[in-house]
Amino acid sequence: xxxxxxxxxxxxxxxxxxxxxxxxxxxxxxxxxxxxxxxxxxxxxxxxxxxxxxxxxxxxxxxxxxxxxxxxxxxxxxxxxxxxxxxxxxxxxxxxxxxxxxxxxxxxxxxxxxxxxxxxxxxxxxxxxxxxxxxxxxxxxxxxxxxxxxxxxxxxxxxxxxxxxxxxxxxxxxxxxxxxxxxxxxxxxxxxxxxxxxxxxxxxxxxxxxxxxxxxxxxxxxxxxxxxxxxxxxxxxxxxxxxxxxxxxxxxxxxxxxxxxxxxxxxxxxxxxxxxxxx
Numbered sequence: 713x714x715x716x717x718x719x720x721x722x723x724x725x726x727x728x729x730x731x732x733x734x735x736x737x738x739x740x741x742x743x744x745x746x747x748x749x750x751x752x753x754x755x756x757x758x759x760x761x762x763x764x765x766x767x768x769x770x771x772x773x774x775x776x777x778x779x780x781x782x783x784x785x786x787x788x789x790x791x792x793x794x795x796x797x798x799x800x801x802x803x804x805x806x807x808x809x810x811x812x813x814x815x816x817x818x819x820x821x822x823x824x825x826x827x828x829x830x831x832x833x834x835x836x837x838x839x840x841x842x843x844x845x846x847x848x849x850x851x852x853x854x855x856x857x858x859x860x861x862x863x864x865x866x867x868x869x870x871x872x873x874x875x876x877x878x879x880x881x882x883x884x885x886x887x888x889x890x891x892x893x894x895x896x897x898x899x900x901x902x903x904x905x906x907x908x909x910x911x912x913x914x915x916x917x918x919x920x921x922x923x924x925x926x927x928x929x930x931x932x933x934x935x936x937x938x939x940x941x942x943x944x945x946x947x948x949x950x951x952x953x954x955x956x957x958x959x960x961x962x963x964x965x966x967x968x969x970x971x972x973x974x975x976x977x978x979x980x981x982x983x984x985x986x987x988x989x990x991x
Contacts, residue, residue, distance in 0.1 A: 719748065729893040730761035730945050737768050744775030755785040758941040758957060759892030760901030762786075769798030778824050784808050784816075788859035789867060789898055800824040806848070810962070811855030815848035862962075870960045871899040873969050877958055878902050880973045885980050891942065891955070900961065905947055906954040909983045914956060917979040923972055926957045 724736045732752055741747055750772050755762050765781050772779035778800035783792060788809035794802050801824060805816035818839075820826060826839060833841035859866075881888050887907035906914065911927035918925045927939075938952030947955075958972065 726944050728945050729896070730756055730759050730891075730941070731893065731896070732763055732768065734764060734767050734771065738771055741771065741775055741777060744772075744777045747775075747777045749778045749780060751780040751782065753785070754781045754783040754790070755898050755901075756892065756941060757785050758939060758955070759903045759945070760785075760897035761892040762790075762896050762898065766798060772800075773798050785898060788856065788863060789900065791863075794819040794821070801826075806852035806855060809855055809859040811852040812848045815845060815852050817852065866962060867899045870964075873960050873964065873966065874899060874902050876966075876969050877960075877972065881976060884973070884977045886977075886984065887954075887980070889951070891945065891947065898959075901957070901959050903955070903957045905942065905951045906956060906980055907951045908954070909980055910953045911955050913983050914954070914976075914979060917983070918972075918975070921975045921979070923975065926959075927955045 722740050724732055724740060726732055737750070741750070750768070752763050752765065752768055754765050763781075769779045769781075779798065780801040780803070781797075781799050783802050783804045785808065786792070787804040792802065792804070799819075800821045802819040803816065807813045820839070828839050828841070830841050835841055835844065878890060878894075881902070881904060882890060885904075885906060887909070888904050889907070891903045891905055892901075915925055915927055938947070938949045939955055942952040942955055943949070960969075
């Protein structure tokens, strides 16, 4: 438990797949009288794990505690019917579904207590002061309309490519281990730790080969530190520096996946000194 802006903040642990345990939520809620709000990411950006939002939301509703979910990663990938989801608040960002950068939306259920962080005007029913950026809002709405229309077939297509990435990397990349849930994860998301290498070298080599990827590591004050997400799921610090995240989008093809699956084993082997450079 930590103090956060005058509130007692309770951070719940997760299991090795990165899932919040419902029993832990229930224990932390108690009768709900001392809890102001519960907030859980719908899907984790680093390891792709999908949280049991419906179950957590139902428990919060049963004891009268507002429940917020950060749905940035799932917009355009999962149904976001806020009428059916047991959430008091849901937020997301347009850039994650090919909309303009710098705009997002918050769905707030009627009657939910709300304290704005930006004041001074009555815009957005006193929830956010400042003139609305209409072009960005319109662009976001259109992007969301388009991605929703394609969501089901596109997810099925990406799931096939994702599973090819996961299966082949686990089989052919020395020291690779999947992070996050195997099936309860985003359809476009594959994430790993690779023991015996640092992510920086892998990412540089992938970039030189024309592959855009990211790491599970964060850089703080000039020193590379293991990702707090990987630490939370129990990845040793020596392995956490080898985090690798590969995500797929509408422009990716089977040929792209095949190219990555050709290059990545070569890169890891070369970095480990087991093979000559081949990228």
